[in-house]
Amino acid sequence: MIKFEHVGLRYGIGPEVLSDVSFTLEQGSFHFLNGPSGAGKTSLLRLMYLGIRPTRGLVSMFGQNINGLDRTELSPIRQRIGVVFQEFRLLDNLSAFDNVALPLRIQGKNEKEIRNNVNELMDWVGLQDHKNMLPNTMSGGQQQRVAIARAVIMRPRLLLADEPTGNLDDEIGHKLMNLFEQLNRMGTTIVIATHDQNIIESFGHPTLMLEEGRLRIEDRKTWLAKKMEGVF
Protein backbone atom coordinates (compact mmCIF):
# COMPACT_ATOMS: atom_id res chain seq x y z
CA MET A 1 0.00 0.00 0.00
CA ILE A 2 3.04 2.23 0.37
CA LYS A 3 5.78 1.41 -2.01
CA PHE A 4 9.13 3.11 -2.60
CA GLU A 5 11.27 1.87 -5.50
CA HIS A 6 14.84 3.11 -5.88
CA VAL A 7 13.92 6.49 -4.48
CA GLY A 8 16.60 9.15 -4.47
CA LEU A 9 16.32 12.61 -2.96
CA ARG A 10 18.49 15.67 -2.90
CA TYR A 11 17.67 19.21 -1.86
CA GLY A 12 18.62 21.61 -4.61
CA ILE A 13 22.20 21.03 -5.61
CA GLY A 14 23.14 19.48 -2.26
CA PRO A 15 24.34 15.91 -1.75
CA GLU A 16 21.89 13.05 -1.98
CA VAL A 17 20.08 12.63 1.32
CA LEU A 18 18.46 9.40 0.18
CA SER A 19 20.25 7.52 -2.53
CA ASP A 20 18.46 4.24 -3.20
CA VAL A 21 15.55 3.56 -0.94
CA SER A 22 13.17 0.68 -1.65
CA PHE A 23 10.56 -0.77 0.68
CA THR A 24 6.94 -1.75 0.94
CA LEU A 25 4.61 -1.16 3.89
CA GLU A 26 1.47 -3.26 4.08
CA GLN A 27 -1.82 -1.71 5.15
CA GLY A 28 -2.14 -2.02 8.91
CA SER A 29 1.57 -2.42 9.60
CA PHE A 30 3.49 -0.60 12.35
CA HIS A 31 7.10 0.47 11.87
CA PHE A 32 9.60 2.53 13.70
CA LEU A 33 11.98 4.69 11.69
CA ASN A 34 15.42 4.97 13.19
CA GLY A 35 18.83 6.22 12.24
CA PRO A 36 21.40 8.78 13.28
CA SER A 37 20.57 12.46 13.29
CA GLY A 38 20.72 13.87 9.79
CA ALA A 39 20.24 10.43 8.22
CA GLY A 40 17.12 11.61 6.46
CA LYS A 41 14.26 10.36 8.65
CA THR A 42 12.32 13.59 8.38
CA SER A 43 13.03 13.70 4.66
CA LEU A 44 11.65 10.20 4.18
CA LEU A 45 8.49 11.07 6.08
CA ARG A 46 8.19 14.23 4.01
CA LEU A 47 8.19 12.10 0.87
CA MET A 48 5.47 9.92 2.39
CA TYR A 49 3.17 12.78 3.31
CA LEU A 50 3.71 14.25 -0.14
CA GLY A 51 5.43 17.38 1.12
CA ILE A 52 8.12 16.93 -1.52
CA ARG A 53 8.54 14.83 -4.62
CA PRO A 54 11.46 12.44 -5.04
CA THR A 55 14.39 13.42 -7.24
CA ARG A 56 14.20 9.98 -8.81
CA GLY A 57 12.52 6.64 -8.27
CA LEU A 58 8.91 5.67 -7.76
CA VAL A 59 6.67 6.52 -4.83
CA SER A 60 3.27 4.91 -4.69
CA MET A 61 0.70 5.65 -1.99
CA PHE A 62 -2.48 3.62 -1.47
CA GLY A 63 -1.81 2.00 -4.81
CA GLN A 64 -1.41 5.29 -6.73
CA ASN A 65 1.80 6.32 -8.39
CA ILE A 66 2.49 9.82 -7.08
CA ASN A 67 4.75 10.80 -9.93
CA GLY A 68 1.86 10.66 -12.36
CA LEU A 69 -0.49 12.87 -10.33
CA ASP A 70 -0.82 16.62 -10.63
CA ARG A 71 -1.08 18.75 -7.53
CA THR A 72 -4.87 18.93 -7.33
CA GLU A 73 -5.02 15.15 -7.23
CA LEU A 74 -2.80 15.05 -4.15
CA SER A 75 -5.40 16.59 -1.79
CA PRO A 76 -7.58 13.48 -1.35
CA ILE A 77 -4.49 11.37 -0.69
CA ARG A 78 -3.14 13.86 1.83
CA GLN A 79 -6.48 13.85 3.64
CA ARG A 80 -5.93 10.19 4.46
CA ILE A 81 -2.52 10.83 6.00
CA GLY A 82 -2.08 12.14 9.55
CA VAL A 83 1.24 13.78 10.33
CA VAL A 84 2.88 14.72 13.62
CA PHE A 85 5.63 17.12 12.63
CA GLN A 86 8.93 17.22 14.47
CA GLU A 87 8.37 20.91 15.14
CA PHE A 88 4.58 20.48 15.61
CA ARG A 89 3.57 23.21 13.16
CA LEU A 90 0.47 24.29 15.03
CA LEU A 91 -1.36 27.38 13.80
CA ASP A 92 -0.60 30.13 16.31
CA ASN A 93 -3.82 32.06 15.92
CA LEU A 94 -6.04 29.05 16.51
CA SER A 95 -6.91 27.63 19.91
CA ALA A 96 -5.87 24.08 20.75
CA PHE A 97 -9.43 23.02 19.98
CA ASP A 98 -9.45 24.63 16.54
CA ASN A 99 -6.03 23.23 15.71
CA VAL A 100 -7.26 19.74 16.43
CA ALA A 101 -10.49 20.42 14.54
CA LEU A 102 -8.69 21.68 11.45
CA PRO A 103 -8.48 18.40 9.45
CA LEU A 104 -12.20 17.81 10.02
CA ARG A 105 -13.04 21.33 8.89
CA ILE A 106 -10.92 20.90 5.80
CA GLN A 107 -12.89 17.77 5.04
CA GLY A 108 -16.14 19.70 5.49
CA LYS A 109 -17.52 17.77 8.47
CA ASN A 110 -20.39 19.38 10.35
CA GLU A 111 -19.69 21.36 13.50
CA LYS A 112 -21.59 19.07 15.86
CA GLU A 113 -19.61 16.06 14.76
CA ILE A 114 -16.43 18.11 15.02
CA ARG A 115 -17.23 19.21 18.56
CA ASN A 116 -17.95 15.67 19.75
CA ASN A 117 -14.87 14.14 18.20
CA VAL A 118 -12.50 16.91 19.22
CA ASN A 119 -13.73 17.06 22.81
CA GLU A 120 -13.41 13.32 23.20
CA LEU A 121 -9.88 13.32 21.90
CA MET A 122 -8.87 16.36 23.95
CA ASP A 123 -10.04 14.43 27.00
CA TRP A 124 -8.02 11.48 25.91
CA VAL A 125 -4.76 13.41 25.55
CA GLY A 126 -5.47 15.21 28.82
CA LEU A 127 -5.97 18.69 27.38
CA GLN A 128 -9.67 19.23 28.05
CA ASP A 129 -8.86 22.15 30.36
CA HIS A 130 -6.52 23.71 27.83
CA LYS A 131 -8.61 23.54 24.71
CA ASN A 132 -9.13 27.29 24.43
CA MET A 133 -5.47 28.14 24.88
CA LEU A 134 -3.33 29.37 22.04
CA PRO A 135 -0.37 27.14 21.16
CA ASN A 136 2.31 29.64 22.11
CA THR A 137 0.95 29.78 25.66
CA MET A 138 1.32 26.00 26.05
CA SER A 139 4.29 23.91 27.15
CA GLY A 140 6.24 21.87 24.63
CA GLY A 141 4.62 18.66 25.82
CA GLN A 142 1.15 20.14 25.61
CA GLN A 143 1.80 21.40 22.10
CA GLN A 144 3.03 17.98 21.12
CA ARG A 145 -0.17 16.41 22.36
CA VAL A 146 -2.20 18.92 20.37
CA ALA A 147 -0.15 18.02 17.32
CA ILE A 148 -0.76 14.34 17.90
CA ALA A 149 -4.47 14.86 18.44
CA ARG A 150 -4.64 16.82 15.21
CA ALA A 151 -2.88 14.01 13.35
CA VAL A 152 -5.25 11.28 14.52
CA ILE A 153 -8.57 13.18 14.68
CA MET A 154 -9.76 12.05 11.26
CA ARG A 155 -8.73 8.39 11.74
CA PRO A 156 -6.07 8.46 9.04
CA ARG A 157 -5.21 5.43 6.97
CA LEU A 158 -1.56 6.30 7.42
CA LEU A 159 -0.07 7.99 10.44
CA LEU A 160 3.41 9.48 10.23
CA ALA A 161 4.99 10.80 13.41
CA ASP A 162 8.36 12.52 13.67
CA GLU A 163 9.75 12.14 17.19
CA PRO A 164 6.26 12.32 18.69
CA THR A 165 7.41 11.52 22.20
CA GLY A 166 10.48 13.71 22.24
CA ASN A 167 9.09 16.31 24.64
CA LEU A 168 7.01 13.99 26.79
CA ASP A 169 7.76 12.20 30.00
CA ASP A 170 7.74 8.40 29.91
CA GLU A 171 4.25 8.05 31.29
CA ILE A 172 2.52 10.30 28.74
CA GLY A 173 4.88 8.95 26.09
CA HIS A 174 3.69 5.43 26.71
CA LYS A 175 0.09 6.53 26.88
CA LEU A 176 0.38 8.13 23.47
CA MET A 177 2.14 5.07 22.12
CA ASN A 178 -0.89 3.13 23.31
CA LEU A 179 -3.09 5.53 21.34
CA PHE A 180 -1.05 4.75 18.25
CA GLU A 181 -1.34 1.01 18.98
CA GLN A 182 -5.09 1.34 19.28
CA LEU A 183 -5.27 3.26 16.02
CA ASN A 184 -3.12 0.56 14.43
CA ARG A 185 -5.47 -2.18 15.58
CA MET A 186 -8.28 -0.31 13.84
CA GLY A 187 -6.35 -0.58 10.60
CA THR A 188 -4.14 2.51 10.42
CA THR A 189 -0.67 2.02 9.01
CA ILE A 190 1.87 3.66 11.28
CA VAL A 191 5.42 4.91 10.86
CA ILE A 192 7.08 6.57 13.83
CA ALA A 193 10.49 8.18 13.58
CA THR A 194 12.17 7.99 16.97
CA HIS A 195 15.51 7.89 18.72
CA ASP A 196 13.95 6.41 21.80
CA GLN A 197 15.42 2.91 22.19
CA ASN A 198 13.15 2.24 25.17
CA ILE A 199 10.06 2.69 23.10
CA ILE A 200 11.43 0.65 20.22
CA GLU A 201 12.28 -2.12 22.61
CA SER A 202 9.08 -2.19 24.60
CA PHE A 203 6.76 -2.03 21.61
CA GLY A 204 8.91 -4.22 19.45
CA HIS A 205 7.67 -3.31 16.00
CA PRO A 206 9.96 -3.76 13.00
CA THR A 207 12.30 -0.85 12.38
CA LEU A 208 13.22 0.96 9.19
CA MET A 209 16.90 1.77 9.62
CA LEU A 210 18.24 4.71 7.63
CA GLU A 211 21.96 4.97 7.23
CA GLU A 212 24.02 6.78 4.64
CA GLY A 213 21.08 7.26 2.34
CA ARG A 214 20.03 3.64 2.38
CA LEU A 215 17.28 1.87 4.22
CA ARG A 216 16.93 -1.62 5.59
CA ILE A 217 14.16 -3.23 7.61
CA GLU A 218 15.02 -4.95 10.85
CA ASP A 219 12.40 -6.98 12.58
CA ARG A 220 12.42 -7.24 16.31
CA LYS A 221 14.29 -10.55 16.46
CA THR A 222 17.34 -9.50 14.49
CA TRP A 223 17.28 -6.20 16.31
CA LEU A 224 17.33 -7.96 19.69
CA ALA A 225 19.98 -10.42 18.51
CA LYS A 226 22.21 -7.52 17.46
CA LYS A 227 21.64 -5.87 20.78
CA MET A 228 22.71 -9.11 22.52
CA GLU A 229 25.86 -9.21 20.42
CA GLY A 230 26.56 -5.74 21.67
CA VAL A 231 26.42 -4.03 18.33
CA PHE A 232 25.01 -1.05 20.14
Place this chain on the structure above:
Amino acid sequence: MKLPFLNKKDRKLGISDRRRYDIPLEKGAGGRFLMLLVCLMTVLGMIALSGTFALSAMKDRWTSGLENQLTIEIPAQDENGNTIEADALKREALAVKAILDKQSGVTQARILSDKEMQELVEPWLGEDVILGQIPMPALISVKLAEGHPELLDKLRRDIKAAVPAARLDTHEEWLSDLVRFTGALRMGAVILALVIGFTVVVAIAGAIRARMAEYKKEVELLHLMGAPDNYIAIQFQNHTLRLCFKGGLFGVLIGAVALKLTGWIYGHMDINLLPDFSLGHIHMTMLAALPLLIALLAFATARRTVLSILKKQV
Protein backbone atom coordinates in the same frame (compact mmCIF):
# COMPACT_ATOMS: atom_id res chain seq x y z
CA MET B 1 -18.04 23.54 0.93
CA LYS B 2 -18.89 25.15 4.23
CA LEU B 3 -17.52 28.60 4.74
CA PRO B 4 -15.05 28.72 7.58
CA PHE B 5 -16.98 31.57 9.14
CA LEU B 6 -17.61 32.00 12.80
CA ASN B 7 -21.33 32.13 13.37
CA LYS B 8 -23.58 32.06 16.39
CA LYS B 9 -23.82 28.31 16.18
CA ASP B 10 -20.07 27.94 16.38
CA ARG B 11 -19.94 30.10 19.45
CA LYS B 12 -22.61 28.05 21.15
CA LEU B 13 -20.61 24.95 20.41
CA GLY B 14 -17.78 26.31 22.50
CA ILE B 15 -15.44 27.13 19.69
CA SER B 16 -13.06 29.93 20.41
CA ASP B 17 -14.20 33.37 19.34
CA ARG B 18 -10.84 34.00 17.82
CA ARG B 19 -11.36 31.73 14.89
CA ARG B 20 -12.66 33.21 11.70
CA TYR B 21 -9.91 32.14 9.36
CA ASP B 22 -7.26 29.48 9.83
CA ILE B 23 -4.63 31.98 8.76
CA PRO B 24 -4.27 35.13 10.88
CA LEU B 25 -5.47 37.40 8.09
CA GLU B 26 -6.95 39.92 10.47
CA LYS B 27 -3.62 40.77 12.04
CA GLY B 28 -1.54 43.73 10.95
CA ALA B 29 -2.25 47.10 9.39
CA GLY B 30 -2.54 45.86 5.81
CA GLY B 31 -6.27 45.36 6.18
CA ARG B 32 -6.87 48.88 7.39
CA PHE B 33 -4.91 50.27 4.46
CA LEU B 34 -7.03 48.33 1.98
CA MET B 35 -10.19 49.47 3.72
CA LEU B 36 -9.11 53.10 3.45
CA LEU B 37 -8.23 52.64 -0.21
CA VAL B 38 -11.59 51.09 -1.03
CA CYS B 39 -13.29 53.87 0.93
CA LEU B 40 -11.50 56.57 -1.07
CA MET B 41 -12.14 54.81 -4.36
CA THR B 42 -15.83 54.62 -3.49
CA VAL B 43 -15.99 58.34 -2.73
CA LEU B 44 -14.16 59.13 -5.96
CA GLY B 45 -16.42 56.83 -7.94
CA MET B 46 -19.53 58.36 -6.42
CA ILE B 47 -18.45 61.86 -7.30
CA ALA B 48 -17.59 60.84 -10.86
CA LEU B 49 -20.86 58.99 -11.23
CA SER B 50 -23.07 61.78 -9.96
CA GLY B 51 -21.07 64.19 -12.12
CA THR B 52 -22.05 62.08 -15.10
CA PHE B 53 -25.67 62.09 -14.01
CA ALA B 54 -25.70 65.88 -13.63
CA LEU B 55 -24.04 66.22 -17.01
CA SER B 56 -26.59 64.19 -18.86
CA ALA B 57 -29.40 66.03 -17.08
CA MET B 58 -27.81 69.28 -18.21
CA LYS B 59 -27.50 68.10 -21.78
CA ASP B 60 -31.09 66.91 -21.85
CA ARG B 61 -32.31 70.21 -20.54
CA TRP B 62 -30.33 72.26 -23.05
CA THR B 63 -31.12 70.17 -26.05
CA SER B 64 -34.76 69.40 -25.34
CA GLY B 65 -36.94 71.51 -27.61
CA LEU B 66 -33.99 72.93 -29.53
CA GLU B 67 -33.95 69.98 -31.84
CA ASN B 68 -37.20 70.86 -33.56
CA GLN B 69 -36.61 74.56 -33.68
CA LEU B 70 -34.87 76.81 -36.05
CA THR B 71 -34.39 80.47 -36.51
CA ILE B 72 -34.30 82.30 -39.83
CA GLU B 73 -32.34 85.49 -39.95
CA ILE B 74 -32.52 88.13 -42.65
CA PRO B 75 -29.48 90.39 -42.15
CA ALA B 76 -29.98 94.13 -41.85
CA GLN B 77 -27.17 94.80 -44.31
CA ASP B 78 -26.59 93.53 -47.80
CA GLU B 79 -23.30 91.94 -48.86
CA ASN B 80 -21.85 95.40 -49.63
CA GLY B 81 -22.51 96.64 -46.13
CA ASN B 82 -25.40 98.90 -47.07
CA THR B 83 -28.25 99.07 -44.63
CA ILE B 84 -31.50 97.69 -45.93
CA GLU B 85 -34.60 99.72 -45.33
CA ALA B 86 -36.77 98.54 -42.48
CA ASP B 87 -39.78 98.30 -44.74
CA ALA B 88 -37.93 96.21 -47.30
CA LEU B 89 -36.72 93.97 -44.52
CA LYS B 90 -40.23 93.52 -43.22
CA ARG B 91 -41.47 92.61 -46.69
CA GLU B 92 -38.83 89.95 -47.04
CA ALA B 93 -39.69 88.57 -43.63
CA LEU B 94 -43.35 88.34 -44.58
CA ALA B 95 -42.41 86.55 -47.80
CA VAL B 96 -40.46 83.99 -45.82
CA LYS B 97 -43.30 83.60 -43.35
CA ALA B 98 -45.71 82.98 -46.22
CA ILE B 99 -43.54 80.12 -47.48
CA LEU B 100 -43.36 78.65 -44.01
CA ASP B 101 -47.07 78.90 -43.40
CA LYS B 102 -47.77 76.97 -46.57
CA GLN B 103 -45.35 74.19 -45.75
CA SER B 104 -46.79 71.15 -44.00
CA GLY B 105 -44.70 69.99 -41.03
CA VAL B 106 -44.17 73.54 -39.84
CA THR B 107 -46.26 74.03 -36.73
CA GLN B 108 -45.41 77.64 -36.10
CA ALA B 109 -43.66 80.53 -37.83
CA ARG B 110 -43.46 83.84 -36.06
CA ILE B 111 -41.68 87.08 -36.86
CA LEU B 112 -40.15 88.44 -33.68
CA SER B 113 -41.67 91.73 -32.65
CA ASP B 114 -39.60 94.86 -31.94
CA LYS B 115 -40.13 94.33 -28.25
CA GLU B 116 -38.79 90.79 -28.42
CA MET B 117 -35.81 92.01 -30.41
CA GLN B 118 -35.15 94.63 -27.81
CA GLU B 119 -35.19 91.99 -25.09
CA LEU B 120 -32.78 89.87 -27.07
CA VAL B 121 -30.19 92.57 -27.51
CA GLU B 122 -30.58 94.16 -24.11
CA PRO B 123 -28.11 91.92 -22.31
CA TRP B 124 -25.43 92.95 -24.79
CA LEU B 125 -26.19 96.51 -25.60
CA GLY B 126 -28.05 97.77 -22.55
CA GLU B 127 -31.58 99.00 -21.96
CA ASP B 128 -31.20 102.39 -23.53
CA VAL B 129 -30.73 101.26 -27.07
CA ILE B 130 -33.37 102.53 -29.36
CA LEU B 131 -33.97 100.01 -32.07
CA GLY B 132 -34.11 102.55 -34.85
CA GLN B 133 -30.54 103.65 -34.16
CA ILE B 134 -28.81 100.45 -35.15
CA PRO B 135 -29.64 98.17 -38.01
CA MET B 136 -31.53 95.16 -36.68
CA PRO B 137 -32.00 91.95 -38.67
CA ALA B 138 -35.37 90.31 -39.02
CA LEU B 139 -35.75 87.10 -37.06
CA ILE B 140 -38.34 84.41 -37.65
CA SER B 141 -38.78 81.71 -35.06
CA VAL B 142 -39.90 78.40 -36.53
CA LYS B 143 -41.18 75.27 -34.84
CA LEU B 144 -41.32 71.98 -36.70
CA ALA B 145 -43.39 68.91 -35.99
CA GLU B 146 -40.28 66.86 -36.59
CA GLY B 147 -36.83 67.93 -37.70
CA HIS B 148 -36.55 65.84 -40.87
CA PRO B 149 -33.42 66.63 -42.86
CA GLU B 150 -35.48 66.54 -46.10
CA LEU B 151 -37.90 69.10 -44.74
CA LEU B 152 -35.00 71.33 -43.70
CA ASP B 153 -33.41 71.02 -47.13
CA LYS B 154 -36.67 71.90 -48.84
CA LEU B 155 -37.20 74.93 -46.60
CA ARG B 156 -33.66 76.06 -47.21
CA ARG B 157 -34.12 75.84 -50.97
CA ASP B 158 -37.54 77.55 -51.03
CA ILE B 159 -36.48 80.39 -48.77
CA LYS B 160 -33.19 80.99 -50.61
CA ALA B 161 -35.14 81.22 -53.86
CA ALA B 162 -37.47 83.87 -52.41
CA VAL B 163 -35.02 85.79 -50.21
CA PRO B 164 -31.40 85.02 -51.14
CA ALA B 165 -29.98 86.81 -48.08
CA ALA B 166 -31.95 84.70 -45.54
CA ARG B 167 -29.94 82.40 -43.26
CA LEU B 168 -31.28 79.27 -41.62
CA ASP B 169 -29.92 78.61 -38.14
CA THR B 170 -30.84 75.12 -36.99
CA HIS B 171 -28.85 75.27 -33.72
CA GLU B 172 -27.05 72.24 -35.04
CA GLU B 173 -23.62 73.68 -34.60
CA TRP B 174 -24.28 74.76 -31.08
CA LEU B 175 -25.90 71.42 -30.28
CA SER B 176 -23.10 69.37 -31.73
CA ASP B 177 -20.59 71.44 -29.75
CA LEU B 178 -22.55 70.75 -26.60
CA VAL B 179 -22.82 67.06 -27.38
CA ARG B 180 -19.10 66.91 -28.06
CA PHE B 181 -18.35 68.73 -24.83
CA THR B 182 -20.50 66.47 -22.65
CA GLY B 183 -19.15 63.46 -24.54
CA ALA B 184 -15.61 64.47 -23.60
CA LEU B 185 -16.59 64.90 -19.96
CA ARG B 186 -18.27 61.52 -20.01
CA MET B 187 -15.15 60.00 -21.52
CA GLY B 188 -13.25 61.48 -18.60
CA ALA B 189 -15.65 59.78 -16.20
CA VAL B 190 -15.17 56.45 -17.96
CA ILE B 191 -11.40 56.82 -17.74
CA LEU B 192 -11.71 57.67 -14.06
CA ALA B 193 -13.81 54.53 -13.55
CA LEU B 194 -11.12 52.47 -15.29
CA VAL B 195 -8.43 54.04 -13.12
CA ILE B 196 -10.45 53.22 -10.00
CA GLY B 197 -10.93 49.61 -11.12
CA PHE B 198 -7.28 49.28 -12.02
CA THR B 199 -6.17 50.72 -8.67
CA VAL B 200 -8.40 48.30 -6.78
CA VAL B 201 -7.12 45.31 -8.75
CA VAL B 202 -3.47 46.25 -8.36
CA ALA B 203 -3.79 47.02 -4.65
CA ILE B 204 -5.71 43.85 -3.83
CA ALA B 205 -3.43 41.61 -5.89
CA GLY B 206 -0.38 43.18 -4.22
CA ALA B 207 -1.83 42.82 -0.73
CA ILE B 208 -2.80 39.18 -1.36
CA ARG B 209 0.66 38.39 -2.68
CA ALA B 210 2.26 39.91 0.41
CA ARG B 211 -0.08 38.00 2.70
CA MET B 212 0.52 34.73 0.90
CA ALA B 213 4.26 35.24 1.29
CA GLU B 214 3.86 36.18 4.94
CA TYR B 215 1.82 33.06 5.70
CA LYS B 216 3.58 30.69 3.34
CA LYS B 217 4.14 28.13 6.11
CA GLU B 218 0.53 28.17 7.26
CA VAL B 219 -0.73 27.83 3.70
CA GLU B 220 1.66 24.95 3.11
CA LEU B 221 0.43 23.24 6.26
CA LEU B 222 -3.18 23.50 5.13
CA HIS B 223 -2.14 21.93 1.86
CA LEU B 224 -0.36 19.11 3.65
CA MET B 225 -3.51 18.36 5.58
CA GLY B 226 -5.26 17.91 2.27
CA ALA B 227 -6.91 21.32 1.91
CA PRO B 228 -7.80 21.92 -1.72
CA ASP B 229 -6.87 25.28 -3.27
CA ASN B 230 -10.47 26.38 -2.97
CA TYR B 231 -10.43 26.01 0.83
CA ILE B 232 -7.49 28.39 1.04
CA ALA B 233 -8.84 30.79 -1.58
CA ILE B 234 -12.14 31.06 0.31
CA GLN B 235 -10.38 32.41 3.38
CA PHE B 236 -8.55 35.11 1.45
CA GLN B 237 -11.47 36.08 -0.73
CA ASN B 238 -13.94 36.29 2.17
CA HIS B 239 -11.52 38.37 4.17
CA THR B 240 -11.09 40.70 1.21
CA LEU B 241 -14.83 40.93 0.73
CA ARG B 242 -15.39 41.87 4.38
CA LEU B 243 -12.73 44.58 4.21
CA CYS B 244 -14.19 46.01 1.02
CA PHE B 245 -17.71 46.01 2.38
CA LYS B 246 -16.57 47.93 5.40
CA GLY B 247 -14.49 50.34 3.31
CA GLY B 248 -17.31 50.71 0.80
CA LEU B 249 -19.83 51.46 3.52
CA PHE B 250 -17.67 54.25 4.92
CA GLY B 251 -17.09 55.45 1.37
CA VAL B 252 -20.80 55.67 0.64
CA LEU B 253 -21.40 57.62 3.83
CA ILE B 254 -18.59 60.07 3.13
CA GLY B 255 -19.60 60.32 -0.53
CA ALA B 256 -23.23 61.02 0.40
CA VAL B 257 -22.16 63.82 2.74
CA ALA B 258 -19.85 65.25 0.06
CA LEU B 259 -22.61 65.24 -2.56
CA LYS B 260 -25.12 66.76 -0.18
CA LEU B 261 -22.62 69.48 0.63
CA THR B 262 -21.91 70.15 -3.06
CA GLY B 263 -25.62 70.41 -3.75
CA TRP B 264 -26.08 72.82 -0.87
CA ILE B 265 -23.19 75.06 -1.93
CA TYR B 266 -24.39 75.08 -5.53
CA GLY B 267 -27.90 75.94 -4.38
CA HIS B 268 -26.50 78.98 -2.59
CA MET B 269 -24.28 80.18 -5.40
CA ASP B 270 -27.09 81.73 -7.39
CA ILE B 271 -25.81 80.68 -10.78
CA ASN B 272 -27.96 78.99 -13.29
CA LEU B 273 -25.48 77.25 -15.51
CA LEU B 274 -26.68 73.83 -14.51
CA PRO B 275 -30.36 73.08 -14.45
CA ASP B 276 -31.86 72.16 -11.11
CA PHE B 277 -30.84 68.62 -10.61
CA SER B 278 -31.56 66.02 -7.97
CA LEU B 279 -30.72 62.35 -7.87
CA GLY B 280 -33.58 60.04 -8.74
CA HIS B 281 -34.15 56.54 -7.44
CA ILE B 282 -32.21 54.96 -10.29
CA HIS B 283 -29.26 57.24 -9.62
CA MET B 284 -29.37 56.46 -5.90
CA THR B 285 -29.41 52.74 -6.63
CA MET B 286 -26.49 53.06 -8.98
CA LEU B 287 -24.49 55.01 -6.41
CA ALA B 288 -25.27 52.43 -3.74
CA ALA B 289 -24.31 49.62 -6.11
CA LEU B 290 -20.89 51.17 -6.64
CA PRO B 291 -19.24 49.78 -3.49
CA LEU B 292 -20.78 46.38 -4.25
CA LEU B 293 -19.21 46.52 -7.66
CA ILE B 294 -15.83 47.44 -6.17
CA ALA B 295 -16.14 44.70 -3.56
CA LEU B 296 -17.00 42.18 -6.25
CA LEU B 297 -14.01 43.24 -8.29
CA ALA B 298 -11.78 42.91 -5.21
CA PHE B 299 -13.28 39.52 -4.38
CA ALA B 300 -12.61 38.18 -7.87
CA THR B 301 -9.09 39.63 -7.84
CA ALA B 302 -8.31 38.04 -4.47
CA ARG B 303 -9.55 34.66 -5.62
CA ARG B 304 -7.67 34.76 -8.89
CA THR B 305 -4.47 35.86 -7.20
CA VAL B 306 -4.56 33.14 -4.55
CA LEU B 307 -5.34 30.42 -7.06
CA SER B 308 -2.63 31.53 -9.44
CA ILE B 309 -0.04 31.57 -6.65
CA LEU B 310 -1.12 28.16 -5.35
CA LYS B 311 -0.92 26.68 -8.81
CA LYS B 312 2.82 27.18 -8.73
CA GLN B 313 3.29 25.26 -5.48
CA VAL B 314 4.01 21.56 -4.92
